[in-house]
Amino acid sequence: MKIYELGPAPSARRVSIFLAEIGIDVERQQVDIRGGENLSETFRAISLNGQIPVLELDDGTTICESVAICRYFDEAFPTEQSLFGNSALEKAQIEMWQRLVELRGLLVAMQAFRNISGIYQDRENCITAWGEESRQRLVDFLPTLEKQLSKTTYVAGDSFSIADITAVILCDFMKNLEIHIDENLPNLQRWYQLVSARPSVKS
Amino acid sequence: MKIYELGPAPSARRVSIFLAEIGIDVERQQVDIRGGENLSETFRAISLNGQIPVLELDDGTTICESVAICRYFDEAFPTEQSLFGNSALEKAQIEMWQRLVELRGLLVAMQAFRNISGIYQDRENCITAWGEESRQRLVDFLPTLEKQLSKTTYVAGDSFSIADITAVILCDFMKNLEIHIDENLPNLQRWYQLVSARPSVKS
Numbered sequence: 001m002k003i004y005e006l007g008p009a010p011s012a013r014r015v016s017i018f019l020a021e022i023g024i025d026v027e028r029q030q031v032d033i034r035g036g037e038n039l040s041e042t043f044r045a046i047s048l049n050g051q052i053p054v055l056e057l058d059d060g061t062t063i064c065e066s067v068a069i070c071r072y073f074d075e076a077f078p079t080e081q082s083l084f085g086n087s088a089l090e091k092a093q094i095e096m097w098q099r100l101v102e103l104r105g106l107l108v109a110m111q112a113f114r115n116i117s118g119i120y121q122d123r124e125n126c127i128t129a130w131g132e133e134s135r136q137r138l139v140d141f142l143p144t145l146e147k148q149l150s151k152t153t154y155v156a157g158d159s160f161s162i163a164d165i166t167a168v169i170l171c172d173f174m175k176n177l178e179i180h181i182d183e184n185l186p187n188l189q190r191w192y193q194l195v196s197a198r199p200s201v202k203s
Numbered sequence: 204m205k206i207y208e209l210g211p212a213p214s215a216r217r218v219s220i221f222l223a224e225i226g227i228d229v230e231r232q233q234v235d236i237r238g239g240e241n242l243s244e245t246f247r248a249i250s251l252n253g254q255i256p257v258l259e260l261d262d263g264t265t266i267c268e269s270v271a272i273c274r275y276f277d278e279a280f281p282t283e284q285s286l287f288g289n290s291a292l293e294k295a296q297i298e299m300w301q302r303l304v305e306l307r308g309l310l311v312a313m314q315a316f317r318n319i320s321g322i323y324q325d326r327e328n329c330i331t332a333w334g335e336e337s338r339q340r341l342v343d344f345l346p347t348l349e350k351q352l353s354k355t356t357y358v359a360g361d362s363f364s365i366a367d368i369t370a371v372i373l374c375d376f377m378k379n380l381e382i383h384i385d386e387n388l389p390n391l392q393r394w395y396q397l398v399s400a401r402p403s404v405k406s
Binding site: 048049057061063064065067068069071072075076087088089091092093095096099100103104107125127129130133144148 | 251252260264266267268270271272274275278279290291292294295296298299302303306307310328330332333336347351
């Protein structure tokens with residue numbers, strides 16, 4: 001197996017943290033995204049969405065989309081407490097929070113950053129006004145996380161899950177938008193310190 | 204159990220088609236989204252994201268996010284061929300396509316529609332230029348689906364899955380953006396006819 005990635009990119013970090021949590025080590029190959037290596041014919045042949053990360057299995061089958069890669073490892077190498085949940089209700093609640101944090105948080109943060117900074121304006125149209133609107137929507141979402149974390153230890157309940165992985169990547173990435181977790185969000189602060197201290201997140 | 208929904212809304216249809224496929228009937232209560240009923244304190248108390256659909260279990264536990272609701276039923280009422288896949292590889296491939304169709308298709312279509320039409324301008328800022336950009340990105344995504352469907356019967360392989368449900372909802376919704384599946388996309392046309400004829404989709 002091999003993973004094509006760009007180490008510091010949010011979606012690559014999602015897979016790296018997941019693998020570190022379940023104790024699996026996979027060969028990595030770095031892809032030069034800024035240089036446009038992911039736009040090449042060679043890379044498009046292995047990555048359907050032209051993005052990293054991509055998992056290549058030993059028979060040549062490739063899987064893109066970071067959550068799908070995590071799902072593969074979760075199913076192929078089961079752990080006692082799955083990061084996707086064990087019971088039907090736990091799985092549904094983790095999926096709910098994973099989606100809320102991704103759709104209202106991480107994706108919004110990415111749209112804010114790409115449209116405001118124009119980092120990929122060589123390959124996409126940037127709409128600054130949408131970037132600013134997205135940044136505000138992200139700020140408006142944080143109290144939802146704060147409220148949840150006033151009731152639970154982790155994002156989706158009492159156990160660390162993939163929803164926490166998505167959330168910690170979001171909180172790290174928000175710094176690029178000069179959004180910081182201040183004292184108005186004390187439970188989010190408490191949680192952020194807790195998960196940032198995990199070896200999987202620190203590495 | 205009860206589901207709060209607005210029948211014709213794409214995310215409510217996702218759950219309805221899923222339930223019809225696995226043969227489960229659940230009580231429904233309609234929510235007046237256009238009238239803003241989902242913005243009320245009462246509704247926010249049961250729906251974390253203030254959106255439909257929401258599943259309320261008999262003990263009062265609520266789950267929002269349509270895919271999380273489908274996941275709950277998939278786990279609590281297992282079928283021989285899960286719409287999320289059976290083997291690790293199948294689950295990963297279905298998750299990959301489900302995400303590709305959602306993140307590059309359905310969500311982009313929703314952003315296009317909301318920002319161009321201004322349907323919810325009483326409650327959100329609309330950026331027309333982002334709507335137009337989103338519409339173009341959606342058009343640019345369709346050849347990815349066409350290419351896949353030139354190789355497989357259904358979106359994620361040989362079996363009907365939740366990725367097909369997301370894709371058929373997308374194709375129906377695209378009509379609001381005056382995007383139609385024309386003869387340049389013959390395999391997408393073939394697939395669209397095939398899935399549109401399913402009783403779960405027709406109803």
